[in-house]
Amino acid sequence: MTVSQPATLTAAHLNGLRRSFAGEVVPPEAPGYDDARRVWNAMFDRRPALVVRPTNVDDVIAAVRFGRERDLEIAIRGGGHSGLGHSTTDGGLVIDLGLMNEVRVDPARRLARTGGGALLGQLDVAAQEHGLVCPVGVVGHTGVAGLTLGGGIGRLQRRFGLTIDSLRAVELVTADGHVVRASADEQPELFWGLRGAGANFGVATSLELELHPFSGTLHRGVHVHPASDIHELWAVFREFAAAAPDTVAAIFTVALAEPAADYPDTVAGRPIVVIAYNHSGAGEDAERDIAPLLRGPKPASVTPTSERYVDVQRSSDLSLAWGSRAFILGGNIADCSPSVLDAFVAHVEHVPGESSISVTTLGGAIGRVPDDAMAYSGRTSPFDVAPDTSWSDPALDDANAEWTRQAMAIVEPDLLPGRYINELSDAGPEVTRASYGDEKLQRLRELKRAWDPTNVFRLNHNIAP
Ligand SMILES: Cc1cc2nc3c(=O)[nH]c(=O)nc-3n(C[C@H](O)[C@H](O)[C@H](O)COP(=O)(O)OP(=O)(O)OC[C@H]3O[C@@H](n4cnc5c(N)ncnc54)[C@H](O)[C@@H]3O)c2cc1C
Missing domain, CATH: 3.30.43.10 (Uridine Diphospho-n-acetylenolpyruvylglucosamine Reductase, domain 2)
Known part of the structure; x- marks a missing residue:
């Protein structure tokens, strides 16, 4: 075409x-x-x-x-x-x-059926009405389909797996205008490809997602530290991540403490490390499970809270509202060396927008699914690293993209196989190859030839037929 x-x-x-x-x-x-x-x-x-x-x-x-x-x-x-x-x-x-944004929950079967245009916030609320949850992303107005077809990472994935791990079936309109249902039993090869490269094969008109019992409370904390402590902090964080129960998800972020008025005087306007965690288990367990995180240097500020999951899930909907300009890259790493940590700190000293570099814990239920079970790749990695930036002045587009690419270059030599396509603002054949690896890419190309040989659906991280 x-x-x-x-x-x-x-x-x-x-x-x-x-x-x-x-x-x-x-x-x-x-x-x-x-x-x-x-x-x-x-x-x-x-x-x-x-x-x-x-x-x-x-x-x-x-x-x-x-x-x-x-x-x-x-x-x-x-x-x-x-x-x-x-x-x-x-x-x-x-x-x-x-x-086509309907969300129907069948509590007896613990299943949700969402239309191809449903948003995460709708699914969160509908499932929680029955004490259930589907692990999705962290902003309510993200699309369920776009997020799920790429993988789906958020606050509960170490406990319940990636969003694709809860996906049970997809109804798809194909390039030749037919309807097909893909699941473990129907078109299983297509279902394999849909879970990680899903935007390539058709229009998902509905998704069936397994739901999991969940109390609906998150115990959370945000610790802000001066970046001068970054080496000790990373050592504590890495050890914590290796031993943390599946109920804990944590993020280690390097950023600039701006606007300065929002931060304590000791760090205002300077590079900081922010360690944030979400604990989805019982309150009494949270205190015990989080204690190892506090063994390191004392934070400049700490804010522990217990909040309703649905409130947390919509808490960024306004700050990340439509109309932002944004650029993000990401990859998988096993560790951050001292020189990488130093380079992160130096890089955030001159940010072109609201920019940061985040290292997020993976592992838990994510890593217990075999890597070849789905198109999504990189399950065995302990951490995802993602520099990202947002701004409003169009004149700063190139500076922000370049800042993000340079941040990614810091960890490029340490990247493990597999990249999460939903966090990549750069695209092209090499990005696709790095995301899936040669073997899976070959399998995906065969699928593409079978279902969309003329590449009708090419506005995605494209699998060339
Ligand atoms: C503010 C913000 C927060 C985010 N937070 C997270 C997060 O917490 N976790 C995470 O994993 N990701 C997150 N992401 C990334 C997000 O998962 C991807 O950008 C995802 O592709 C968005 O899906 P969408 O449907 O909203 O987007 P769209 O722009 O509508 O679609 C994205 C891609 O999916 C395809 N697509 C969408 N719907 C369908 C469908 N029904 N059938 C077939 N193809 C379809 C589109 O063609 C396109 O290629 C976030 C992104 C933003 C901007």
């Missing part, structure tokens, strides 16, 4: 589509077009030839066929959070699943 040029769709084209399409059709001249074409990351200010909002599976089929017949580049939008603007296109067709 050729890459589309900005297309002009005539009234006759649109009327033809409307005859087989019950949802919303939003061409550039429609009053809601500017709103309909927006995605979360303001760096991607694109002008599709058409945005459609299907309301059911037949609409999705009609939209895919319409896009193909007119040779339009097709972008699928779930929650719109792609770090690369993959859910929009200049001159192509956006299939925005935002109206």
Whole structure:
């Protein structure tokens, strides 16, 4: 298929589509077009030839066929959070699943069925009404589909596994406009690929996710330290992570203490290390389990709390609202050497935006699933490292991307195999290869040839057929 040029769709084209399409059709001249074409990351200010909002599976089929017949580049939008603007296109067709956002919970079977456009916040609330949870990401307005098809990392994964580990089935509209169900028993090879490279194979119109019993309380703490203690702090954190129970997830972040007014005088405006943890077990266990983290240097400030999970899950929804500009990279590491730690501190002294370098604990239930069980790769790594930055001035786009790439270069020699595609704002064949490794990439290419031989679905970390 050729890459589309900005297309002009005539009234006759649109009327033809409307005859087989019950949802919303939003061409550039429609009053809601500017709103309909927006995605979360303001760096991607694109002008599709058409945005459609299907309301059911037949609409999705009609939209895919319409896009193909007119040779339009097709972008699928779930929650719109792609770090690369993959859910929009200049001159192509956006299939925005935002109206297919239903979430149904079957408490007896501990299953949730979510529409292709459902958001994490909806799933969190619906599951918690029954004392259940699906481990997802940390911001309520991320799309369930986009997050899950890439992997899904958040506050409960060490206890319950990646989001894909809870995925039981996907209903998919394929490139040739048919509906297929993939699960462990139906199209198992496709189901293997959907769990980690899922945006490549079709439009997920619904997902079935296993739910887990969960009290709904998180015991949390944030310890802020001067970065001058970073070596001792890392030694404590690494040892803590190796022995922590699955109920604990923790993040070691190197940043600049800005705005200075938000921090104690001892660290304000200077590089800091922030150690944050979430404990999803019983309150009395939390105190015991977290104690080893406090063996290191005394923090400049500590804020322990116990909060409702659903409140924590939406606590960043405003600070990470739509309209940000953002860039993130990531990879897997086993450790941070003293020179890496020093380089992190030096690098955050000159940040172009709200920028930081985070090292997150993996392991637990994530690492107990064999790495070859799904397309997702890198399960055996103890840590994920991710520099990320956000800003608002378009003139700072290049500086922020460059800062993030330089931060990643610090750990490049130490990277373990496998990268998590949902945290990569850079893309291309080498990034895809590093994410899955040669063997899995070969298997994924065979799948792509079987399900999407002309690469209709290419706005993703693309598996070239
Ligand atoms: C503020 C913010 C917070 C985040 N937090 C986390 C986190 O805690 N944990 C984590 O693991 N990741 C996190 N991410 C990354 C996030 O998981 C990915 O960006 C993910 O791809 C977003 O999915 P989406 O549906 O919201 O995005 P979209 O931009 O709509 O889609 C992203 C990709 O998935 C495809 N896609 C979306 N829906 C469908 C569908 N129904 N069928 C087929 N393909 C589809 C799109 O075509 C595109 O390629 C975060 C991102 C942001 C911006």
